[in-house]
Amino acid sequence: MLSFFRKKKQFFPEEESRLIVKAIRHAEQRTSGEVRVYVESRCSWMDALDRAAEIFHTLKMENTEHRNATLVYVAIKDRQVAVYGDKGIHERVGTEYWNKVVGEMLTTFKTASHGKAIADCVIQIGEALQTHFPYERDTDKNELPDEIVFGR
Numbered sequence: 001m002l003s004f005f006r007k008k009k010q011f012f013p014e015e016e017s018r019l020i021v022k023a024i025r026h027a028e029q030r031t032s033g034e035v036r037v038y039v040e041s042r043c044s045w046m047d048a049l050d051r052a053a054e055i056f057h058t059l060k061m062e063n064t065e066h067r068n069a070t071l072v073y074v075a076i077k078d079r080q081v082a083v084y085g086d087k088g089i090h091e092r093v094g095t096e097y098w099n100k101v102v103g104e105m106l107t108t109f110k111t112a113s114h115g116k117a118i119a120d121c122v123i124q125i126g127e128a129l130q131t132h133f134p135y136e137r138d139t140d141k142n143e144l145p146d147e148i149v150f151g152r
Contacts, residue, residue, distance in 0.1 A: 011039050011076050016115020017148055023119035024146045027126020032133045033068040033089060034144040035122050036061060040151030043075035051075070052084035055151075062086055064143045068133045070125050072105075072118060081105055083125065092132040101125060 024035050036059065043051045052073035056062065061069040067088035074081050083098045083105075090098075101124055108117035 011041075011150065012114045016113055016119075019115045019119045020122065020148055021146055023122040023126075027122050027129065028142065028146070030135050031068075031126060031129035032066055032136055032140050033070065033126075033129030034061070034064050034142075035070050035072065035125055035129070036144055036149065037072045037074070037118055037122065038149045038151060039074045039076060039118075041075065041077045042152075043073075043078045043080045048073060048075060048078075048080035048082040049084065051080075052082040055149075056084045056086070059144075059149065061144060064088075066133055068129060069144060070129070072121055072125070074114070074118060076114065079109075081109075083121070085125075089129060089132060093128050097128065 020037055024037065027035050038052075038055050038059070046054075052071055055073060056069075056071045059071070061071060064086065067086045070083060070085045070089060072081075072083055081102055083101050085093065085098060101121055104124065105117050105121040108120055
């Protein structure tokens, strides 16, 4: 029974969490696309991209109108990251783009905080989404929550 009252795991300081959420909101103000961030400790027994795809579908991110949602996945202790884009955005940017974004995030992890690296990645994804799915003032709606999802 006590497990229901356990404090949620903190992977990084609250200030960094706010930075990430701010980056998500900023990115989504310029596009009809959606960005979510999922952070957990470990990605055991599974490739990070496969885990990202699994979480993407668990969070029902494929239900956006233009199929343009993107998930940034981070396994802190295992130092694994992946970016998974739905069909609409993936068809426009391709695997090479996702690999570039992941590489840049890993490079930033070496010189900055996790929060800054993730926020920079979100902003970069937001720019790609803006290029291919610009903001539509009359029809745009926030289809997915902006908060970070914390796993185990």
